[in-house]
Amino acid sequence: MEIKKGFLWGGSTAANQYEGAYLADGKGLSIADVEMGSEHGVPREIHDEVKEGKYYPSHEGVDFYHRYKEDIALFAEMGFTCFRLSINWPRIFPNGDEETPNEAGLAFYDKVFDELLKYGIEPVVTLSHYETPLYLVHKYGSWRSRELIPFFKKFCEVVFKRYKNKVKYWLTFNEINETLNQKQPYHQAGIVFKDEQENRIQTKFIACHNMFVASAKAVIIGHEINPDFKIGCMLQYPTTYPATCEPEDVFAARLHLLPDYYCSDVMCYGYYSNTCTALQKRWGGHVEVSDKDAEILLKGKVDFISFSYYFSSTAHINEEGNLVVKNDNPYLKRTDWDWPIDPLGLRIGLNELYDRYQLPLFIVENGLGAIDKVEMDGSIQDDYRIDYLASHIEAMKDAIMIDDVDVMGYACWGPIDIISVGTGEMRKRYGFIYVDKDDDGNGTLQRKKKKSFDWYKKVIKTNGADT
Numbered sequence: 009m010e011i012k013k014g015f016l017w018g019g020s021t022a023a024n025q026y027e028g029a030y031l032a033d034g035k036g037l038s039i040a041d042v043e044m045g046s047e048h049g050v051p052r053e054i055h056d057e058v059k060e061g062k063y064y065p066s067h068e069g070v071d072f073y074h075r076y077k078e079d080i081a082l083f084a085e086m087g088f089t090c091f092r093l094s095i096n097w098p099r100i101f102p103n104g105d106e107e108t109p110n111e112a113g114l115a116f117y118d119k120v121f122d123e124l125l126k127y128g129i130e131p132v133v134t135l136s137h138y139e140t141p142l143y144l145v146h147k148y149g150s151w152r153s154r155e156l157i158p159f160f161k162k163f164c165e166v167v168f169k170r171y172k173n174k175v176k177y178w179l180t181f182n183e184i185n186e187t188l189n190q191k192q193p194y195h196q197a198g199i200v201f202k203d204e205q206e207n208r209i210q211t212k213f214i215a216c217h218n219m220f221v222a223s224a225k226a227v228i229i230g231h232e233i234n235p236d237f238k239i240g241c242m243l244q245y246p247t248t249y250p251a252t253c254e255p256e257d258v259f260a261a262r263l264h265l266l267p268d269y270y271c272s273d274v275m276c277y278g279y280y281s282n283t284c285t286a287l288q289k290r291w292g293g294h295v296e297v298s299d300k301d302a303e304i305l306l307k308g309k310v311d312f313i314s315f316s317y318y319f320s321s322t323a324h325i326n327e328e329g330n331l332v333v334k335n336d337n338p339y340l341k342r343t344d345w346d347w348p349i350d351p352l353g354l355r356i357g358l359n360e361l362y363d364r365y366q367l368p369l370f371i372v373e374n375g376l377g378a379i380d381k382v383e384m385d386g387s388i389q390d391d392y393r394i395d396y397l398a399s400h401i402e403a404m405k406d407a408i409m410i411d412d413v414d415v416m417g418y419a420c421w422g423p424i425d426i427i428s429v430g431t432g433e434m435r436k437r438y439g440f441i442y443v444d445k446d447d448d449g450n451g452t453l454q455r456k457k458k459k460s461f462d463w464y465k466k467v468i469k470t471n472g473a474d475t
């Protein structure tokens with residue numbers, strides 16, 4: 009296979025990390041607006057300054073809300089053919105359960121999509137990227153409750169109808185599999201476990217089921233509104249190696265992928281596969297699927313798989329018989345944040361997903377978070393970023409051209425510096441475009457091209473030939 013003409017090249021963002029203007033024009037609060045980032049699986053408490061209404065990085069983001077024209081012009085200059093963003097759900101339904109949408113929120117995305125289309129850039133829209141309205145968390149317990157399904161469906165229906173001639177590519181839930189993987193699935197599902205009595209495993213399975221049904225309903229209604237829509241799922245894909253060639257460790261690597269396949273199996277096959285029921289047994293949970301839900305899941309299968317890939321992990325079974333997963337592969341170099349750098353892991357992941365599902369794949373996140381230095385002459389020499397991205401794009405090309413994997417696009421994470429989700433910091437930068445802002449909120453928000461800007465422009469211009 010070749011890299012197809014019309015391959016989607018671009019970058020990815022999320023509203024809550026980028027837009028700022030967190031209460032502008034009638035917007036309600038999302039889960040990301042009150043707590044951001046997690047360490048060791050425990051959501052950070054809202055720190056005192058936030059409680060006092062002082063500085064909180066994601067509230068200002070890097071102000072895409074007011075600077076979208078300038079930023080989109082820069083993306084166009086790099087030659088983007090796609091740009092991934094999320095629609096901030098509480099901009100459209102401030103509490104999530106209103107009867108009528110907020111027109112000002114809808115009008116904002118009209119302007120953004122028009123600006124993208126002006127340059128021939130396809131919007132790729134995530135419907136839920138950590139932006140569940142906070143009100144739904146307080147009133148209904150978030151995705152623990154089936155009551156969120158009709159609210160999400162209505163939100164999707166409103167935006168599908170409104171933008172049916174502007175947006176073709178949609179993703180339902182960002183990194184949905186993290187709902188099972190994280191100790192506290194706050195970002196993905198709006199859930200923090202506080203009550204010691206709550207059966208956490210069971211809650212995670214139920215939350216996933218509710219999101220699967222919501223996603224399937226979105227796919228069904230999206231295809232009714234515009235049969236040309238392409239609606240995908242979105243996973244965090246953790247390529248996993250056995251820590252040794254001991255058979256137990258080989259099996260451990262497989263076990264580590266089960267929660268991820270749990271989600272993609274339901275969304276791609278349209279039913280709970282043996283992998284899913286086996287995981288339920290292993291973890292001690294159960295999901296009763298009604299005939300009605302089974303019908304919806306089957307009818308609402310996704311059109312493609314999108315995923316994020318940053319690094320690979322290793323797995324082994326420890327002496328107590330437990331699965332242990334680490335990011336300490338001795339063969340790999342690491343980033344400033346200690347994430348292993350493994351381009352071949354991306355090729356392996358592409359092969360694993362394509363072998364399993366035979367659906368087009370879209371890499372919608374990949375990149376290097378690093379501390380950038382502005383030189384005396386104002387330049388930013390981010391060769392480390394170019395090296396990371398070039399090696400991953402080469403690995404993707406091998407998957408396409410040698411392994412015959414069907415890949416529809418590559419949109420690296422944070423083409424412009426935005427707020428980090430894991431740490432809430434600004435200094436963890438991914439962009440080709442530097443933003444003048446520090447972790448204390450100082451800076452002009454001025455945009456500046458890094459060395460990687462022209463490099464990515466060349467990659468896109470040559471359709472990936474010249475990295």
Ligand code: BGP
Pocket residue numbers: 022025182183244316373377421427428429430431436
């Ligand atoms: C993914 C999220 C993104 C993004 C990325 C990088 O999990 O989908 O929202 O932030 O990770 O993570 P971080 O910002 O922690 O470096």
